[in-house]
Amino acid sequence: MHLAAPEQLRAERRWTVSNTATSIRAATMGLGFAWYPEDSIRSELESGALKPLPREGAER
Numbered sequence: 071m072h073l074a075a076p077e078q079l080r081a082e083r084r085w086t087v088s089n090t091a092t093s094i095r096a097a098t099m100g101l102g103f104a105w106y107p108e109d110s111i112r113s114e115l116e117s118g119a120l121k122p123l124p125r126e127g128a129e130r
Contacts, residue, residue: 094120 085102087093093104094111098119114120 085093085096087096090106090110094106094114096102097104098114103123108115111120115122
């Protein structure tokens, strides 16, 4: 899995939400990107609802 580092991605607008579930739902709806513990989004990754962002030079 390749993950993007925060300094590599820029966003003109930011959303602040009160809990992780809301943030994950917003990301699955295509409303942006975020960093999550992999265990928190395992089912979304497996289903394809979320995809890891590529990070140049970083492999796991």
